[in-house]
Amino acid sequence: xxxALKLPKDVVADPRHDAVVHLLTTHAGLLWESGRNQVATLPxxxxxxxxxxGALAAGQACQGLELLTEKLANEQKGLDAASVKSPESPHNAxxxxxxxLANDGSTRFYRDCDALLSRYAQRLLAxxxxxxxxxxxxxxxxxxxxxxxxxxxxxxxxxxxLLALLPPG
Numbered sequence: 001x002x003x004a005l006k007l008p009k010d011v012v013a014d015p016r017h018d019a020v021v022h023l024l025t026t027h028a029g030l031l032w033e034s035g036r037n038q039v040a041t042l043p044x045x046x047x048x049x050x051x052x053x054g055a056l057a058a059g060q061a062c063q064g065l066e067l068l069t070e071k072l073a074n075e076q077k078g079l080d081a082a083s084v085k086s087p088e089s090p091h092n093a094x095x096x097x098x099x100x101l102a103n104d105g106s107t108r109f110y111r112d113c114d115a116l117l118s119r120y121a122q123r124l125l126a127x128x129x130x131x132x133x134x135x136x137x138x139x140x141x142x143x144x145x146x147x148x149x150x151x152x153x154x155x156x157x158x159x160x161x162l163l164a165l166l167p168p169g
Contacts, residue, residue, distance in 0.1 A: 006094040007125075010159035020162050024127070031101075031128065032110035037117040040165075041103065041128040047164035048129075049139040051157060052100065052150055056140065060154035063140075065112060068151035072097065072120055075153070093122030098158045101126060102133040102148040109148065127165065 011017055028038040055061035062068050075097075097120070101113060117126055129136060137147040152158045 007162065008095055008155050008159040010156065011162050014159075014163060016163055016166055019166055023165060024125075031114045031117075031126070032107050035110065035114045037114050037121075037126070039101075039117070039126045039128050041130055042165055044129045044131050044136070044139060045164055045167065047168070048100075048161060051160045051164045052152070053140055055152050055154060055157040055161070056150070058154075058157070060157045061150055061152045063147050063150045065109065065149050068099065068149060069112075069116060071151060071153060072116060072124065076120065095123055095125045096153075096155050096158060097124045098152045098161050099124060099126040100136075100150045100152070100161070101128045102136045103128055103130055104132040105148050113149070125162075 006012075007017070007020065011020055014020075023042065024040045027040040027042055029041060031037060031039050052061060056063065062071055099113065099116070101110075105113075113126060117124055131139065133146040133148040134144050136150075137143060137145040140147055140150070152161050
């Protein structure tokens with residue numbers, strides 16, 4: 001559930017933090033019929049499109065379910081190795097990865113995304129955007145190339161993306 005997550009520090013420190021939490025919780029629902037994780041479904045904003053374009057251009061985000069699944073798994077291996085080396089050090093779990101999804105994925109697609117949310121629950125937050133994969137591709141790439149998933153794996157871009165979900169004004 002979104003409420004239990006510790007959002008990125010830059011979001012927590014921002015005066016709009018409560019508005020982000022409210023947005024994520026009031027628009028939350030299951031990704032698919034038998035899903036286990038709550039995910040907000042929200043409209044894409046110009047600010048979010050710009051932030052995601054910037055993250056992709058800077059190499060701080062990736063698109064495509066296979067690629068982002070591999071990225072998350074590799075990061076987890078590193079985290080697990082660090083945990084083994086220093087088991088006494090505190091691991092304050094905080095959302096650091098934001099997964100944005102198009103709204104026209106198949107049940108299998110959403111089931112796979114839901115599994116990722118369960119597997120990486122302490123550091124992954126997802127948001128379904130109220131756009132098709134083609135519309136998301138157009139917003140991010142300027143072409144009708146299908147984009148159904150984007151993972152932002154940089155904390156600063158992730159915080160910017162969450163704040164960019166808020167309506168302008």
